[in-house]
Amino acid sequence: MARIELKLAHSYKANPQQDSDYALLPLDMTFDDGGAYALLGPSGCGKSTMLNIMSGLLAPSHGSVLFDGRDVTRASPQERNIAQVFQFPVIYDTMTVAQNLAFPLRNRKVPEAHIRERVGRIAEMLEMSGQLDQRAANLSADAKQKISLGRGLVREDVAAVLFDEPLTVIDPHLKWQLRRKLKQIHHELKLTLIYVTHDQVEALTFADQVVVMTRGRAVQVGTPDALFERPSHAFVGHFIGSPGMNFLPAQAADGKLAVAGMRLAAPRALPAGELRLGIRPEYVQLAAPEQAGALPCAVARVQDLGTHQMLTAGIDGLQIKVRCASDQALLAVGSTVWLQVLGEHTCFYQNEELLP
Amino acid sequence: MSATIKPVNQKAWFLILPVLLCVAFSAILPLMTVVNYSVQDIISPERRVFVGTEWFAAVLRDEELHGALVRQLVYSLAVLLVEIPLGIVLALAMPAKGWKSSAVLVTVALSLLIPWNVVGTIWQIYGRPDIGLLGAALNAIGVDYNYTAYATDAWVTVLVMDVWHWTPLVALLCFAGLRSIPDAYYQAARIDGASKFAVFRYIQLPKMRGVLMIAVLLRFMDSFMIYTEPFVLTGGGPGNATTFLSQYLTQKAVGQFDLGPAAAFSLIYFFIILLLCFVLYNWMQRVGTADAKEGGHD
Numbered sequence: 107m108a109r110i111e112l113k114l115a116h117s118y119k120a121n122p123q124q125d126s127d128y129a130l131l132p133l134d135m136t137f138d139d140g141g142a143y144a145l146l147g148p149s150g151c152g153k154s155t156m157l158n159i160m161s162g163l164l165a166p167s168h169g170s171v172l173f174d175g176r177d178v179t180r181a182s183p184q185e186r187n188i189a190q191v192f193q194f195p196v197i198y199d200t201m202t203v204a205q206n207l208a209f210p211l212r213n214r215k216v217p218e219a220h221i222r223e224r225v226g227r228i229a230e231m232l233e234m235s236g237q238l239d240q241r242a243a244n245l246s247a248d249a250k251q252k253i254s255l256g257r258g259l260v261r262e263d264v265a266a267v268l269f270d271e272p273l274t275v276i277d278p279h280l281k282w283q284l285r286r287k288l289k290q291i292h293h294e295l296k297l298t299l300i301y302v303t304h305d306q307v308e309a310l311t312f313a314d315q316v317v318v319m320t321r322g323r324a325v326q327v328g329t330p331d332a333l334f335e336r337p338s339h340a341f342v343g344h345f346i347g348s349p350g351m352n353f354l355p356a357q358a359a360d361g362k363l364a365v366a367g368m369r370l371a372a373p374r375a376l377p378a379g380e381l382r383l384g385i386r387p388e389y390v391q392l393a394a395p396e397q398a399g400a401l402p403c404a405v406a407r408v409q410d411l412g413t414h415q416m417l418t419a420g421i422d423g424l425q426i427k428v429r430c431a432s433d434q435a436l437l438a439v440g441s442t443v444w445l446q447v448l449g450e451h452t453c454f455y456q457n458e459e460l461l462p
Numbered sequence: 463m464s465a466t467i468k469p470v471n472q473k474a475w476f477l478i479l480p481v482l483l484c485v486a487f488s489a490i491l492p493l494m495t496v497v498n499y500s501v502q503d504i505i506s507p508e509r510r511v512f513v514g515t516e517w518f519a520a521v522l523r524d525e526e527l528h529g530a531l532v533r534q535l536v537y538s539l540a541v542l543l544v545e546i547p548l549g550i551v552l553a554l555a556m557p558a559k560g561w562k563s564s565a566v567l568v569t570v571a572l573s574l575l576i577p578w579n580v581v582g583t584i585w586q587i588y589g590r591p592d593i594g595l596l597g598a599a600l601n602a603i604g605v606d607y608n609y610t611a612y613a614t615d616a617w618v619t620v621l622v623m624d625v626w627h628w629t630p631l632v633a634l635l636c637f638a639g640l641r642s643i644p645d646a647y648y649q650a651a652r653i654d655g656a657s658k659f660a661v662f663r664y665i666q667l668p669k670m671r672g673v674l675m676i677a678v679l680l681r682f683m684d685s686f687m688i689y690t691e692p693f694v695l696t697g698g699g700p701g702n703a704t705t706f707l708s709q710y711l712t713q714k715a716v717g718q719f720d721l722g723p724a725a726a727f728s729l730i731y732f733f734i735i736l737l738l739c740f741v742l743y744n745w746m747q748r749v750g751t752a753d754a755k756e757g758g759h760d
Contacts (some may be wrong), residue, residue, distance in 0.1 A: 183652050196650040
């Protein structure tokens with residue numbers, strides 16, 4: 107088990123000139139021992155690069171990787187004692203489940219009696235005890251993925267377990283089972299788990315701390331709650347949530363806020379210049395006409411999603427999405443509705459960054 | 463369930479008719495003419511006598527044929543034992559990407575582009591003890607090498623020639639098999655601390671099973687039917703040291719014009735190949751894993 111510190115940057119090009127040449131922009135990050143982390147971001151944001159640097163499959167072009175304060179930048183995955191679960195299940199076709207699980211220990215010349223005990227323990231934990239003598243190649247995708255996880259867990263001194271989008275090929279109804287299994291293993295073994303995904307539901311349900319990444323940059327590290335309530339970067343607001351945060355261009359002057367052609371009373375002191383007002387669809391409320399902090403919008407679309415309704419309304423060429431209770435009376439398309447956009451959950455952004 | 467019976471549609475027969483005709487004219491009818499010859503004694507185009515299974519009995523008692531069959535089996539076995547491991551080693555040593563990979567691929571494939579009789583001629587000259595580069599060099603360093611005089615030399619030369627000609631095919635097939643292994647397998651093996659040999663034994667070899675099966679079958683069938691190269695190189699000699707089955711057959715059919723025995727022998731030859739391929743295929747299916755259906759597209 108280890109605390110992982112990254113102080114590095116990585117570029118696949120030999121001479122990076124500008125930001126876009128970097129797969130990972132300079133960053134300084136610490137993953138605490140025993141934590142469950144998720145790296146979340148769209149494809150190509152650098153999250154897999156970061157994971158491969160931590161596991162040692164890739165050496166960073168600049169900077170260093172520390173495990174418990176020890177510099178392991180040039181150390182191999184084996185020396186770092188890391189375990190990794192890949193997007194597609196990797197199993198050794200010709201071996202049985204038990205032989206697969208024992209493989210990392212056999213390679214390290216662990217005594218046979220100890221191997222048997224560890225394999226038994228891990229198989230029990232993964233609920234695979236009954237399948238130990240089966241040929242691994244004949245199993246389903248989720249069982250294979252459990253084996254790849256198990257091969258990481260059999261080593262009791264493993265520094266961290268890294269997951270690279272491990273549920274991609276798993277059937278949806280099995281995903282939550284595997285995720286729950288992961289949670290349980292984390293709870294029992296107190297291992298450092300780092301999980302790469304582009305699926306926010308996976309990240310938010312799995313991790314204590316989520317690192318949101320875009321274009322080679324970690325834009326926010328926080329609890330799922332913080333990412334939802336106080337996105338520190340406009341990208342986080344946009345990426346987290348379904349749908350993401352509503353953003354409205356705004357300008358503050360003389361205690362007033364100009365939004366969508368309306369002048370509202372500014373809720374607090376705001377710097378002059380171009381701002382963006384951000385509010386989650388969950389926090390936009392229907393308001394009485396002319397209420398302070400509300401905007402008159404035209405209803406463009408109402409979708410009934412069973413548990414709730416999704417209302418899309420337009421004002422001044424902008425769109426606002428609102429999540430309403432399902433028992434809310436249906437609003438007619440084209441009618442005017444007043445929407446409360448200023449409130450305690452409203453965030454303001456300047457140059458994409460959250461204003462404190 | 464409804465009680466209606468699914469109507470039988472006979473139209474499908476018309477769809478397979480073209481294939482049936484093609485196969486009939488290309489394989490079944492020629493084979494039947496051979497069957498026809500094998501049960502008759504053809505004295506002249508007008509005079510023929512039905513002899514039943516007499517030719518088959520005669521062929522099976524033929525001492526010369528037994529000798530050719532044993533030589534053929536030993537030869538094919540030797541070809542497989544040398545070319546398959548050598549092909550695997552070559553494929554493992556070939557660079558995986560970049561211009562080096564392309565250059566090596568083209569170089570390796572060169573021998574496959576040379577026609578059989580040219581290969582025979584190349585080696586005939588190459589191995590000559592008086593002017594051939596290989597033959598003269600061997601004699602110069604004191605090895606008494608002469609493929610026209612010594613049976614062992616002739617035999618080894620024919621084998622080396624086949625290895626030179628066809629190992630690249632095995633290497634290319636294995637190379638294709640190796641390239642289809644996703645990187646994650648190698649990464650996982652590194653993380654599991656697997657040695658180079660363990661990577662070969664538990665990842666590369668199992669993943670190459672499909673292409674190796676093709677390579678073994680192709681090389682077996684081809685070497686079992688080998689004709690042109692030994693014919694050009696040694697003419698079956700010295701004595702009959704390199705007379706393999708197909709050459710023996712040609713001598714009988716074309717040289718002596720013994721159509722009946724030659725036809726009977728052709729059929730026996732055909733069934734030997736069919737039987738051995740069947741045995742080889744089933745054995746290889748079993749030896750790898752029990753999940754034959756998955757191995758192909760994995």
